[in-house]
Amino acid sequence: MKQYPNDNINILKDTRADGKERDWRGKKKRSLLMAKHHAAVEKLEKKAERMYDCGNYLVFKMKDGTLKLYQAYFCKARLCPMCNWRRSLKIAFQNKKIIQAVNEREKVQWVFLTLTVRNVEGDELKPTMDQMTKAWNRFAGYAKFKKSVKGYFRAMEVTRNWDKESEWYGTYHPHFHVLLCVPNGYFKKKDLYVKQDEWTSMWQKAMQIDYKPIVHVAKVKPKKESADFVEVEQEMRKTILEQNAIFEVSKYPVKDTDVIRGDEVTPENIQTVKDLDKALAYKRLISYGGLLKEIHKELQLDDSEDGDLIHVDEDADEVANGAVDVMAYWHVGLNNYVIMNKDV
Ligand SMILES: [Zn+2]
Structure with a gap:
């Protein structure tokens, strides 16, 4: 000490x-x-x-x-930086366990997917996020998805535009970061591989929107064939950096620097707290599907969002x-x- x-x-x-x-x-x-x-x-x-x-x-x-x-x-409040730090540690630990278990069990590959929608004003944030959750369920139910994806980890993140010069100033950007587990050979098999524009049109269809949403997709490329999560994780981080840090998984998706800026109580910060508190109330931000969900259950991992912190x-x-x-x-x-x- x-x-x-x-x-x-x-x-x-x-x-x-x-x-x-x-x-x-x-x-x-x-x-x-x-x-x-x-x-x-x-x-x-x-x-x-x-x-x-x-x-x-x-x-x-x-x-x-x-x-x-x-x-x-x-306190377990949705916007609490202390609690969200604990949640992030927990998600990272659980994902490490799950990814390790998957890699030990099967030969698979990993893909990052980011699904976005247009920025929205504070009062549209909650309905938009609800719409996105519904859209995700449609998206993950499509035949193409079910055929090509063995499992996923999905996190909803909301960022705010703080740039006073921007026409989008003060609007919110809800989006999904998804880690997909795909079968080995996914990138080589035509009937399995999903191209970027296919992901985009699937997401557009699921969201029922009349514009082309921005969708990013990136392969996770571990240098070595390794079940070592530290290496896989480092590779993931590298991929993230290469993508201009637009997405990140295994972190609790509320960053306090996106909620309050600086060290003072300001009207702008207060407004953001109001908007986000309303939008995130009772909302699940992370979820697992398919093989990853099964393993989460098998390993008896508890709820990272509302469980023991x-x-x-x-x-x-x-x-x-x-x-x-x-x-x-x-x-x-x-x-x-x-x-x-x-x-x-
Ligand atoms: Zn707290």
Whole structure:
């Protein structure tokens, strides 16, 4: 633990096995800022109160020299940066397990698909997202899809246009990021392969829209034939970068920097919180289908969106076996996490 200068206070330092530090403080600060914005919106005061308390106390077990979270309170609000960080970790961990299991079991290939619609105003966001969810079900039900796709992970993401110079300023861009599992040989077999313009017309038909939506498709190309997820993941990230970072999977699809900008409560930020809170209420943003859904069930993975946000990357039992409790609490004055048991 890092010694606080001039005092007997220990600041929380949570370092992962690979040496990277977990940014509890940064997430907590963003959560507090998000809570302030919720407090400024009528009817969101209760949510704001819970968000202020989110992650106030953290109890860890010390295991193999690293801290494992054991007990905590998380508010579970859709826009909470702390909770969405936990959700992202959980999705990434679950997807890693699922992809590993698929690769061990069958020879498959992976494809990234991004399905978009035109930007919409805040009051059209919810109906548009509902329409997209319905459209997805039609899309995944098409014969061509069923023949060519063995399974999928799908995440709905919403970004906002913050560019004051743009004609789309202040509008929202809901879109789907999809990871498709396709049979081996998919790219070589004419009856299996789906061309970009076919994906586009299938999505247009499913959405029942009169314009051509923008659809991106990219092959995930691992350099080596490898079941090692780290390598696959790195390749995925490379593919993403090559595509100008327009899409990303395995992350919880609400980025707090897309909800609030800067460190101040601003009318623009408040409006975005209002719009997104309304649009995302009770809405499922991620889902699994086909083989990936089966494996999610088989591995008895729980719900990343509304489930346990404490044990995001290992078993609760495993953590409970850790020896020492390390308790940290959010110190308002120091604006940081302080360790309560000073002997560790
Ligand atoms: Zn929270």
